[in-house]
Amino acid sequence: MSKITINQLHMALYEANSIMLTVHVRPDGDAIGSMVAFYEALIAQGKTVHMVVDDIIPERYSFLSYIDQIKDVAYYEANHVSVDMLMVLDASTYERIGRVGALFSAPIFNIDHHISNSEFADHLYLKPEFAATGEIITDLCEQWNWPITESMANALYMAIATDCGFFKFSNTTANTLKMASLCVAAGARPNVISETIEAVSAARLELTKQVMQTIAFYKDNRVATIELSPEVMAILGDDTDGFVDIIRNVDTVDVAILLKGESPNRTRISLRSKGTDVNAIANHFGGGGHIRAAGCTIETSIDEAKSRLLEVIK
Template sequence: MAIITKEALKNALDEAQRIILTVHVHPDGDAIGSMVAFYEALSNEGKEVTMVVDDTVPAKYSFLAQVAHIKQPSEVLDWQADMLLVLDASTFERIGKVGSLCKAPIFNIDHHISNSQFADSLYLCPEFAATGEILTYLCDSWGWPITPSMANALYMAIATDCGFFRFSNTTEQTLRMGALCVANGAQPNIVSEHVEVTTAARIEVMKEALQTIQFFKAGRVAIIALDEALMAKVGDDTDGYVDLIRNVDTVDIAILLKAVDAHTTRVSLRAKVTDVNAIANQFGGGGHVKAAGCTINANIQGAIEHLLAVIA
């Protein structure tokens, strides 16, 4: 593994002709926005690019240009490439089957402080709020045109990873890159309308989820739990659930638990003060200081007990 500069990254991209572009499983707004924007940027540079994700792309992102070109691994007929470019993924496991199917040298552009440095070449900017922010910066630095469709995708990537510029990872640079996207044609209202859209069925599930809220550690820790039955109803679209508890006045750590099966629970952690990346690390996960995730090999009650045992 080698940490590379933006100049070295640019040289590698210039030399590569066939590029396979991927992001992490359970793709969020930053992953999808970054991928479709960079797909367009690389295509405009004359590259032959294939986007592939080992997961389903949430329907709410389908308003973005280029999303229809995203393939699943079973749809890729030729895995030969000069480069496997991984965006917004901090570990090799997070890209699913793509990692074993594509044998090209791996380049990784990421902003997670917990990055495991799995790639052959890593461009890491943990001070950036989103991978989309990094890509906006790179395109601007390299003089690559940011088209209106790219701008929309990059704006979504940035905005969704910093809570639409409300979270503590929002910096002057974040705002500057968001403004650059708007200057190049991004439509914040259109992005918000699609990303924040909900359904009556989802509201019904949210009503049930509210009944699961528990407070611990004198109200400093709040947990909302989606069991297998609730997960079957909501699918993997759990955006916003942790926000139901993160803004409670006494809460420092907000935790969303999502049952995978009777023995596995996925965990999303958000914090105002505590380093939740350190908590997630204890279970093989990671992310950012104020936002992280992991998977615990236990049912929901077991996951609660494990988490409370390591939270001071």
């Protein structure tokens, strides 16, 4: 692995003729927005570009341009393509791209902002001070004088906004706001994006009422948990956005924990905080992320996973 500069990244992209873009499994707004925007930017530079994700693309992102160009792994297993570069966006470990890595023998490049990045790629462009990979892509376009179209602007604004809680989280910096401003100037429509991303169905609200019954507080109300049982997860799939914010916004809470039961003996954890380094907590269980937002998976039940987490949190 070698960390590369912005100039080295630019040269590598200049020399590559065909590029495969991918992001992490369970793709979020930052991953999808960054990918479709970078796809459009690279196409404009005359590159042959493909997009693949080893997962289902959430319906809420269907308003973005070029979303229909994203293929699943099965497509490329049946239709092999040769590329000069596998560009991984917004993924901090090789495992997070699922089966994609095994499909291509090209050098792996990684553009990411996670402080927990495992440095798996052959060439890494890492900006942990940036709130989102979308912020990085916007910055690259600005520095390289690559035009940001209206469709790119919408995708990049969504990428940035969703990864910093629509500019409410502590990872929001002056540069975050500057990059978002560039997107708005290029045609992004913040109201349309927020209304689309945050829209809630009546059925979802009914389910939220049920989930809120699982809320519990610990350690003098500094730690709060909320649970999604395997039965609830079967209904939600990976559409779990917003649940952790219910408890994160409680005035006394520093650490908010969302426990997602993938099965009776496997629990995925999302951690958010106002002060505690939750990346360190996630690392304890083989996960990672950011200081204020991280995640991990514990191979046990929700109750046991909660118990183990509370033992680690001081």
